[in-house]
Amino acid sequence: MTTPPTVQAGPPAAPARRRLLHPDPVVRRLSWMVLVNTIGSGLFMTVSTLYFTRIVGLSVGRVGVGLTAAGLCGVAASIPAGRAADRWGSRRALVVLNVVEAAGMASYVLVHSFAVFMVVVCAETAVDRGAAAVRNALYADALPKETRVRGRAYLRAVTNVGIGAGAALAAVALQADSRGAYVTVILANAVSFLAVAAILPGIPLAAGRRGERPAPEAVTEEVSGGGTADECVGTDGSGRSAEAARRSALRDVPYLAVTLLNALLTLQFAVLNVGIPLWVVRETDAPRAVVAATLLLNTVLVVAFQVRATRATRDLRSAARACRAAGLMLAGSCLVIALTHGLPGAAAAAVLLAAVALETVGEVFSQAGGWLLSYDLADRGATGAYQGVFNAGASAGMMAGPAVVTATAIGHGPLGWAVPAALFALSGAAMVPAVRWAERRR
Structure with missing residues (x-):
């Protein structure tokens, strides 16, 4: 009788999976978040220019103007988004930004003129760049200092894999070259942001990190229970207030x-x-x-x-x-x-x-x-x-x-x-x- 394939295939597969997956469970969870996000990004990046020019009917020059203006909005949005991460917690802020970004991405299917394109692309890019800043803060909150840079490097490798996979999947839409195909890709990217928002609450934060700022009453209880002077005055450890x-x-x-x-x-x-x-x-x-x-x-x-x-x-x-x-x-x-x-x-x-x-x-x-x-x-x-x-x-x-x-x-x-x-x-x-x-x- 032939040995069932599952008996022989099981043991060699486990070491292979261990080589591919990061040993740190936190990095693995972050990897799933990054992979989902970048597959969606690869999908959209591959088809976006053709969608705006061939389907919406915008000229290449107008698309360029819109993307330049959107880039300026993205630069401006990074700083307030980072401050929001400090005030309300990086994980919570990123959940909100991903939900908003999903809505903005879905709005691209409603674009029918240059004016609407300008509004949507500027808003969507601002949220996207803000989310990037908050995501970097989340890495600081989730990963200990001694492993943070290597964790970021692993996540960047995952980013390249995700974008490549998304671009390969988008080839199907490019071949179809129809409004329905491009809209499907755009909505798939919107869903990827919602999936990231669903993954985020399950990402644990490193001890002592402020990924979720405690409620005022929790701070009061901590102080009354013998908190440090820094905790009592709400400083960053150098004697200055967090707001400063x-x-x-x-x-x-x-x-x-x-x-x-x-x-x-x-x-x-x-x-x-x-x-x-x-x-x-x-x-x-x-x-x-x-x-x-x-x-x-x-x-x-x-x-x-x-x-x-x-x-x-x-x-x-x-x-x-x-x-x-x-x-x-x-x-x-x-x-x-x-x-x-x-x-x-x-x-x-x-x-x-x-x-x-x-x-x-x-x-x-x-x-x-x-x-x-x-x-x-x-x-x-x-x-x-x-x-x-x-x-x-x-x-x-x-x-x-x-x-x-x-x-x-x-x-x-x-x-x-x-x-x-x-x-x-x-x-x-x-x-x-x-x-x-x-x-x-x-």
């Missing part, structure tokens, strides 16, 4: 300097998503399919190496050095891209892939360093407010990135790549003294 700590995020000049330098490093995403595709089409003989290959290579390398990159970021100074190394690698990738001008098609494609590999190494180091700096330089009584500021800076960098890259590298040929290369190298190098300054002021 929240206000300090916009007055912390060294932290703002680190935020600005990190924002300059985020221009790297425009190089990958805007600069290389335009460069391939306009300035090289490489086959256009190499654009997809560069994105795939970047995704695979991030999934494979983002967690490993956190080994170089043990403390503030090593994180600053990681950002400095990242700046040099990003600068080098820009110069390698410039070398593809005039090369034969196959050679240009090979050099471009090498440039993307170098860019991705810089990317994983800059992300790992930026995460640690954003948390460890923040006032511990105002994690949400500081994450709001840091997220606003990153959002501003990503919003300005396409304009910077097209005005320099794409607008001026091979020599134009020297500008983003210089920005990366200088901002990475400046991170080391900026972090020392911020460390002295802590």
